[in-house]
Amino acid sequence: MPGRSVSRVLHQHPRLRLGGLLSLPGLWLVVAYLGSLAAMFVTAVWTTDTFTGEIIRQFTWENFQTLLSDSVYRTVALRSLGVAAAVTVVDALIALPIAFYMAKVAGSRARQVMVVAILTPLWASYLVKAYSWRIMLGDNGAINWALGPFGIHGPGYGLVATVLTLAYLWLPFMILPVYAGLERVPDSLLEASSDLGASSTRTFRSIVMPLLFPALVAGSIFTFSLSLGDYITVKIVGGATQLFANVIYDNIVTANNLPFAAAAATFPVLAMVIYLLLVRRTGALDNL
Template identity: 60%
Template sequence: MTSAHVESRPRRTTARAGSAFLSTHPRTRLALLLAAPLFWLVIVYIVALALLLVTAFWSVDSFTGVITTEFTLDNIIEVVTGSLYQTVTLRTVGVALAVTIIDVVLALPIAFFMAKVATPRMQRVLLIMVLTPLWASYLVKAYAWRSVLSQDGILEWLLAPFGGHTPGYGLPATIITLSYLWLPYVILPIYAGLERVPDSLLEASGDLGGKTWPTLRLIVFPLILPAIIAGTIFSFSLSLGDYITVNIVGGTNQMLGNLVYTNVGAANNLPLASAIALIPIVIIFGYLFLVRRTGALDNL
């Protein structure tokens, strides 16, 4: 027997022992599988949020521009009490709510048709159509809407015979563009929720004389409400933190994301930018806290 065979035997024994141990300890196996992604999640998200929170309590020397790591509440007080930040916060929340409402209104009939009316083949076609915009670049779609909404764009050309005009650039253009960008993220959870609604419930309602709207309101809507809220989490949070689309079609410093970007770049005031960035984080965590018992988080 060669030395190679002698060395390989302990290795095989160790591998078999490890395999047997993992097969009888599913929790350990699950922990090992999740260790790498959880480590990455902690480093990228949790540590990043912790550093963001800490940076908000620093300051910038007005003469040298160097960040001072001494603890101060000046940035938090300025963000909470400043009229500019209060106005921009209300505007940002208003835009995010408008985008969310528009997307839900558009997504409900589309998702219902996909899940309950369309044939299996048509379902696949519609699903591809919903997913296809996600394959295109974010910037390409935003600039495409900038072209459409411009005074010489296609929308102006279509509305001109009827005496209408394009809304141009500003908050309406921002709402339109963001509604388009996040619509697939709202359709997909609602579609998944509708697919889980048994067809037998709709048939039973029809057999018992239930009309369309009462059936949708009393049977379908309560069952898909968690899926609807799950879709609103996507559209609301993504709109709340967006700044690129606002710069392209809405103008500068219109929303919180623009103020964060301005203070990080041109103003070189990272502590103040961190303090401003805490506002949408607090808002979205508050929203998640409110909807946690609806089951919406299980539909994400």
């Protein structure tokens, strides 16, 4: 019987049975994610009655025209991209030496301690970490206290504070992929480069970086996307600074304009799609 044959195959190959079970939650997540995106795009082409606040379910490009024509939204969009890019660069510069020390210099015990130290902040509350930076960046905070004797004043609240806080929050998401990528670099390659007379700088530039590029790309996807969609940190340490995620949040909570918020939410989605397409052209995703 065909049914008994299928049962026999599943019994003999439990991986097939497990794969089928695991594919169901994955399929549900895909359907839910794509469904929510579709609902967002549909809502984006509706409008809101300015008098009653009710949603008018008629097709219109009015929300997108406002976003494209108003210079304020273009400025906020460029600022958001700049902050996301700055956070990614800062995290990469910090993660490289830390991950290199963990993978190639530290002993096994020290490596375990460092991995735990990097993962531990992920268990702490997001708000606690963000407000901790607000306290440190304040006029009477630790940063001004440390820089005061040198006649230097801290950055205070604003774009710099936002970049610093976001870079701290997302740093583990950059260190771990880079560390995993460095662990896959054979020590024999580094030894061969040294034997051939290459300097440490030349070895890092010509051997380590090409092999490490996919790991850096993986980390940048996390830091760039998380920074682009963050709206809480800028409210805590950003002062009067606004990012595009705040435009979305304010139109949902304050203005009660869901269609315009949905239209604004297409910006980070399109930005990440373009970013992933550019990354794909480099071939880095094929080597992850």
